[in-house]
Amino acid sequence: MTFDLAFAWSILPDLLAGLGVTLEVVVAGFCGAVAIGGAMALLRQCSVGALRVLSKAYIAFFRQTPLLVQLYFLFFALPLSGLTLPAVATGVLGLGLYYGAYIAEAFRGAINDVPAGQWEAARALDFGPLALWRRIILPQAMKPMVPVLGNYLIGMFKETPLLAVITIPELFQAAKQIAGVTYRYNEPYTLMALLFLAISLPTSFIFNYLEKKNRHG
Structure with a gap:
């Protein structure tokens, strides 16, 4: 089948609309993932054993089960059990x-890589727990996290076609619908x-x- 430029141009607005939905879900999902990941990493450092176990269980569950299965569970x-979320909210939550797991x-590894001397110096200077994390540990842990977060952001973006299974009108779903109606597959895909x-x-x-800038900085 040939590639029809005129047809491709005519379907571009529909695909861009799907791309807009994709970007909205990815940005919201990524912000949530960073917040959840940071919280779980801090719980792993917590002195309360039950909270550490909770964090480990969460990470193990979400890392060892497929995203597609998780999306099906959240949506269907x-x-x-009486809890119904809109499709887009379900996609954001699922991602x-x-x-986040x-x-x-990644956060836990970056925190553990902060030299022990930094912890000891902060305690010697009588830093409280909040000041220790905010001024000493987290700024040093975040630098090596930049490329890692970038990889996860791109990975999340590339996995958004899975959201089509829960009826989110994202980019893949838009291309699929166009192909199903027109029976032309080259142009939309x-x-x-x-x-x-x-x-x-x-x-x-x-x-x-950003990684190079942090490294040289």
């Missing part, structure tokens, strides 16, 4: 919970791939630049 199983482990590339490549360059 939770309503059976946030799933990637991975980001938690090629444009979809190009749009994914157009977002992923600049994002990757930006995080690479």
Whole structure:
């Protein structure tokens, strides 16, 4: 089948609308994942054993089960217990919970890599727990996290086609609907791939630049 430029141009607005939904879900989901990951990483450092166990259980569950299964559970199983969320909210929650588990482990590794001398010096200077984390530990832990967070952001963006299974009208769903109605597959799926590339490549360059800047700084 040939590639029809006129047809591709005519379907571009629909695909861009789907891309807009994709970006909204990714931005909200990523913010949630960072917040959840940071909280779980801090709980792993907590002196209360029950909270450490809770954090470990959360990380193990979400890392060891597929994202697709989690999305199905949130969208189809939770309503059976009386909790029903809109499709977009379910997608944001699903991405946030799933990637939050991975980001938690990345945060934990970055925190553990802070030299022991930094902890000891802060305690010797009588820093309180809040000041210790805010002024000493977290600023040092965040620098090596920049490329890691960039990789997870791009990974989340590339996994958004899974959201089509819970009826979110994101980019893949828009391309799929166009192909189903017109029986033309080259144009919608090629444009979809190009749009994914157009977002992923600049994002990757930006995080690479930030990583180099932090390294030299």
